[in-house]
Amino acid sequence: MLGDRWSLLIIRDMMLLGSRTFKEFLGSYEGIATNILADRLRKLEAHGIIHTERDPSDGRKLIYLLTKKGIDLAPVLTEMVLWAGRHEKTENRALIRLMQKDKGKFLAQIRQRWVQSKAWPTAH
Amino acid sequence: MLGDRWSLLIIRDMMLLGSRTFKEFLGSYEGIATNILADRLRKLEAHGIIHTERDPSDGRKLIYLLTKKGIDLAPVLTEMVLWAGRHEKTENRALIRLMQKDKGKFLAQIRQRWVQSKAWPTAH
């Protein structure tokens, strides 16, 4: 299931960047085509990794959220980011330092954000 | 790089099953085509994740080994196996219990096997 170019990136963006809408996914990494994104979201939902809700304040928007199964991918994603930080060119040095400093605390924070009534702290 | 169907499976088989030759990779999971396997091995080597040596005792064989960078994927693979064990149908319950019991020890054992002059304990 996760063995394709985009699925793990989508989950990473939900988990680490807080992306929740179709448009946000399109923006966060250039390059994914809309049909492929739609297909991957459909498949992730079919596998119970994400689920979908309509935005109550804007009927056009759908909000994609991680399920328990999806949140449980946090350790996988974390180890991947750490590995890439060690062996590949990468931005996000700050995030990596945070992960290295206290992995357990970092994971707890991620889980916490989803427990708190699906709210994600946004800047704007 | 790892965002395709086969690359992580190849690394998993090297790490967890001790697969080292082309033929072993073909056998360990049915389904990968020889041209795709050759291509993935080439790319993994180009990315410094594996390296290749000729078998001194049999000139036909090539032996594929993990580099440091490749071994460092052990935590990623471990978390993936644990996740799959929790959320997907899976065999290998024994391995998963071993990982759960002491993750640190398990990872240390994997690293140890590669430090010891590339030898892998085989049954036959």
Place this chain on the structure above:
DNA sequence: TCAAGTCACTTGCAAAATGCAAGTGACAAT
């Protein structure tokens, strides 16, 4: 020593997945 494997591939071609541009339909904002 030589025919018959074995091993790690390559090649050619069909089928499937992907990428791109241009829609579409429901809803929102002005």
Place this chain on the structure above:
DNA sequence: ATTGTCACTTGCATTTTGCAAGTGACTTGA
């Protein structure tokens, strides 16, 4: 009422994959 936004779908070209059938270097057994 018109224009814009959002989450898609559709059609088609390109790329990647899968399958079957080689190939060449090397080994094995008679």
